[in-house]
Amino acid sequence: MKVYDVVPGLEFEPERDFAQSPAWFLDGTHSVPPWTPMFGWFWINFCRHGMQYGAEKLSLPTVKGWDWRFHRGGGYLTLLLVHSEEEKQRRETEFRKAILPFIDNYDELWGGYVKEILGRYEKLKALDLDKASSTDLLDNFEETINTCRRMWEIHMYMMYGTYTAYILFENLCRELAGIDDTSPLFHNLVSGFDNKVFQVDRLLWEFSKRAREDGLAEFFLGSKPAEIRGRLQESTKGKEFMKAFMAFMNEDGWRMQRMSEMNMPTWVEDPTPALVNVKQFLQKGGGFNLDAERSKITEQRKKAEKEVLAKVPQEQRGWFGRLMLLAQKSGVFSEEHDHYLDLYTHAMMRRSALGLGRRFAQKGTLNEAEDIFFLIPDEVRRAGINPDQFDLRYIVDRRKAEWQEWQKTPNPPAFLKEGFDMDMAMGVLVQSMDPIALKVVVGAMPQVRPELKADLYGTCGSPGVAEGPARVILNEDELHLVEEGDILVAASTSPSWTPVFSMIKGVVVDRGASLSHAAIVGREYGIPVVMNVFEGTAKIKSGQRIKVDANLGVVFILNK
Amino acid sequence: MSDKWIFWFEELGTGDNDRVGKKCANLGEMTRLGLRIPPGFAISIDGYERFMAETGAGEEIRRYVQENREHLKEIKNQIIASKAIRNIIESKEMPPEMREELFRFYDQLKERAGDKELSVAVRSSGAVSMPGQMESYLNVRWKESVLQKMIQVWGSAFTTRAIAFRLEKGMAMEKAPIGIAVLKMVEAKSAGVVLTVLPTIGDLSKVVVEGNWGLGESVVSGEVNPDQFIVDKSDGTVESTVNRKTKMVVYHDGGTITANVPAEIQGKPCVDPEELKEIVRVAKQVEDHFQTPQDMEWVLDRFQSIPDSLYWVQARPAKYTKAKEKESEYLAELMTRMFKR
Structure with missing residues (x-):
């Protein structure tokens, strides 16, 4: 065959x-x-x-x-x-x-889709995968496929409409107020908004406060990431903590460790990454106040709004103000859609596929549940209702071998x-x-300015200047290596990286534009982000002291 | 001319605009809506005309204007005329009958307010929009000063700009459709405005409350950077901007002065969450009643607690950017053009 x-x-x-x-x-x-x-x-x-x-x-x-x-x-x-x-x-x-629905009813539009997609997830989750019949499992998988398809429809329709408004706002800021998207004032204008990802981040911070109050800080600070959960189970307070924490995971932990992949556990299965986030908050000490940090940025935004509106002729302020509101929502959308759309759907895909995978492994169709990630839906369908009749291991063997080859080059x-x-x-x-x-x-192309004698030239994603040890992170598995005060260097970042932004002093990314994750989150945390340096991960080594000046869009390597 | 020229606010409503001026009619309407307004009464435009007739001031003004008509085109003469006419009015004594009736109301007001040391605001209440600010006097005590301030409010209908306006429009010079509101001064802890719309962008989903310590004048005149609270109408979430408020307007010696805010409360919000909630609740209710966004002025009495401490002194339709549909089309057009190179 x-x-x-x-x-x-x-x-x-x-x-x-x-x-x-x-x-x-x-x-x-x-x-x-x-x-x-x-x-x-x-x-x-x-x-x-x-x-x-x-x-x-x-x-x-x-x-x-x-x-x-x-x-x-x-x-x-x-x-x-x-x-x-x-x-x-x-x-x-x-x-x-x-485009009118975006202009007139943005909140209803986005809110309606969020409701629709969350409803689909609830239906998918309602099936007990281990008790369900094979037919129901297959049905759940087909529905997951439809959900993924629908998710991308919503995702891209919303993203095209939202970003169109954002780009217009950028253009008009340049024309009417004389500021562009690399100017600090512009960044102040689009930051300081709450969104779902920050709400989760905030809950993690709350849990870090609880851990400190309950005398659990030592279990976090003195353990390796994978051990934290086990250590907590040793005490009554720790058990209670984990119980509450898992309830929170069941609510908000339907997300992947790697945003766009399904072969790593969700937070619901393995809360280690979330517990590491709690640990990182604990490392910041009791004086750290996430709310205060964030409200400072909100204040700055309000000041920036006044300043920019004052530059716009009175008779144009009406529609300009509405456009500004829309542009501000696009930053919120950029962050939030990852939570509601990509991360959640991918978690659903993993859940449903693993349900079938476990069944296939029981019936001898596959060696182990996770091998299902090496099949494609047509092959899954082949064995779906009568898994005991089919042996798909030969496909998995071949695909797995190929996949391992892909990783090498x-x-x-x-x-x-x-x-x-x-x-x-x-x-x-x-x-x-x-x-x-x-x-x-694409993003804006960096301007090389030899007179600055910088080592890397990029664009400003979020304003500010910072100096500190570089931490080069190539993928999500390494995020626990990030320490307080580091400057993060990466190819790019995604929502699973958000929590480390509260620890670091700055960010350098190889690629990015003003609505990339690193830029949006950097602005929300008030740290400098230099983007589009292209060779940051190649030129910078972990541990080197670097200085980032996002206002100028440059990076200096201080000890080469 | 009807005999009755003083009215309790509850006797009035929007329909009485031409009788007592907008402010008084509005205060009357607010009372009918069940809003707590400071106790007080209205002097009608008939009251003004009766004063002008009985004292002879009206005749004197008419004569003065006739004699000077051709010179009045020039601004410098308008300035002179303003002074002369205001002098005519202010030099007149309140006729005894009027005086007596006024005192009767004033004594009753003291009873209503439960305050023997009553101090009142004497505010103009024009029936038509008239350029040039008409005066308002705050913190007026004692009957005699109330009389005096009333006469001054009438006189203030003859500012230079008001004279120029009447000439331009060919209006009778001695006529001034001006009523007066006499109402109890609330001992303000803090005061400010509330709009049931974000005026700059016409966002009808929000209520914006601005306030400062002391009397509301500092907020209305825009002299200070007030606290600002933007409240979502549907879920009640609040976005607060608490500013450092260094100055406030307070009572002083039969008037008001600008004073320093005590250092320890400068950075504190001038309303607490309960007060804010009540202000927003009432404002939304008024908006619902009139089916149009409202611009209202509120005062919190320092000697009472919420909800009794909340007084309203103004409610009117809010001015905001309305051309929402036009704006939408315009924005859509701008977005479309973006795709052209």
Whole structure:
């Protein structure tokens, strides 16, 4: 029997795919290290679907979303451009109407989707996977597939609309008030808002206070990450603490340790990463006050709002103020959607797949439950109702071997057709006017200013200056290595990194734009972030003293 | 001319605008809505006209204007005219009958307020919008000073700008549709305004409360940086901005002065959460009644506690950016243009 491609119909094939587009970019934020086959199947199929759905529902004038291909565990993307002027005009007319819900009823729009998707999760979670019939398990898996598909529709429709408003606000700030998105005043303007991710962070901080009050601090501070949970179970107070903590996990812990992958435990299964966050708060000492830190930033924002509004002519303040409100919401959305959409859905995918995986392992279809991540849905369906009749281990063996190979050699940052270079490829991205490409993927290009004698040149993600030891973190597993006062150096960051932002003094990321995770969270915590330095993780070594001056967008390595 | 020229606020409502001026009619309407307003009464426009007729001031003004009509185009003469007319009015004594009736109300007010040492605000209440500020006098004590301040309020209908305005519009010079509100001064712990809309962006989902220690004048005039609380109408969440408030307006010697706020309360919020909640609750209720966003002034009495301490001195439709639909279309247009290069 033939073994399928990992993502049938969407594997990268140079001959045909270069005919469609001369440049395909690796999604380094989400697909490094390489995905497991099942996760890759979900992402390539549905992120792709969601982007095209969102672009179409909004009728974006210049772009019809992105196309995606799978290659050795990496996701490669290219833009679907609108070519004819006539079509652009037709889409403009539609867009003018389609964007109105974002302007008029943003909160209802987003709130409605959050409600819808949370409802779907509740339904999925209602099934007791270990008691369910195989048919019900398969059904739950099919519903999970539909949920993932729907999640990406909501995700990309909301993201396109929201970021469009944000970009307009940036442009107008430049024109009307003379400030751009790399200016500290601008950053003050869009920070100091609460969102779901911070609420979770805040609860973790509350738990750290409780641990201190209950005399449990030692269990945290004196243990390795994996031991904390066991140590807590040794005392009555510790047991009570864990009970409350697990209740909190069941509420808010449906998230992945690695945002875009499903082969690592959720916080509900293994709360270690969350307990490490508590430990990190404990390390800050009792004087630390998260609320006070955050309210300071809120104050700054209000001051910035007044200052900026004062620069805008009186008669234009009405709509400008509304646009500002919308732009401010996009920062909230950027953070919050990860919690409600990506992280939660991926946790649901893991839950449902593992339910089937355990059944398959019992029936001899697979050796162990986690092997299911090396199958794709069609193969799962084959054995779904009668797992005892099928042996899928040969597929897993082969795919696992391939997957291990993928880990050894990194995927190239882009596939370019002969005669096409990276600059030309970037030009196409910019030309597309695609709001997501501009604000998350590409970002502003750094200006090299030799007179500053800096080691790295980037752009300002969040203003400020800081100096301290560098901590280079390449993926989420290493986050527990971060210590108070470090300057974090990474390729990019995602929501599972948020809690360490309260410990660090600054951030350097290889890639990023003003709506990237690092920039948004850096602004909320009031620490400097330098983005788009490209070679930060290559040039900086952990332990080196570095100075970041985000106002100038530069990094100095002090002891080379 | 009707005989009755003094009214308790509860006798009045919005329909009495032309009789007692906007402020008094509004205070009457507020009483009807069940809002706690400081006890007091209104002097009608008839009262003004009766005073002008009985004292002869009206005739004198008419004569003065006739004699000087051609010079009045020039501003410097308008300034002179303003002084002359105000002199005419202020030089007149209150006619005995009017005086007696007023004192009768004043004594009853003392009883109503339960305060023998009553001090009152004497505020103008114009029936039409008139440029140029008409005067208001705060912290007035003793009957005689109330009389005097009333006459001064009437005189203040003849500021230079008001004269210029009447000339321009061809209005009769000696006519001034001005009523007066006489109401008890609340011993203010703090005071301020509340709007049931964010005026800058027309966000109807929020209530904004601004306040300072002492009397509300410092907030209304925009002299200080007040505390600001933005309250969400649906879930009641509050976004507070507590500013360092160094100055406040307080009573002093039959008037008011700007004083320093004691250092220990400068950085403290001037309303507590319970007070804020009550202010917002009442403001929302008034908004519901009128079906339009409100701009209201509140005072918290230092000798009482919430809800009894909360007094209202003003309620009117809020001015805010209304052109929401137009703005939406405009924003959509700007977003569309973004995709063009």
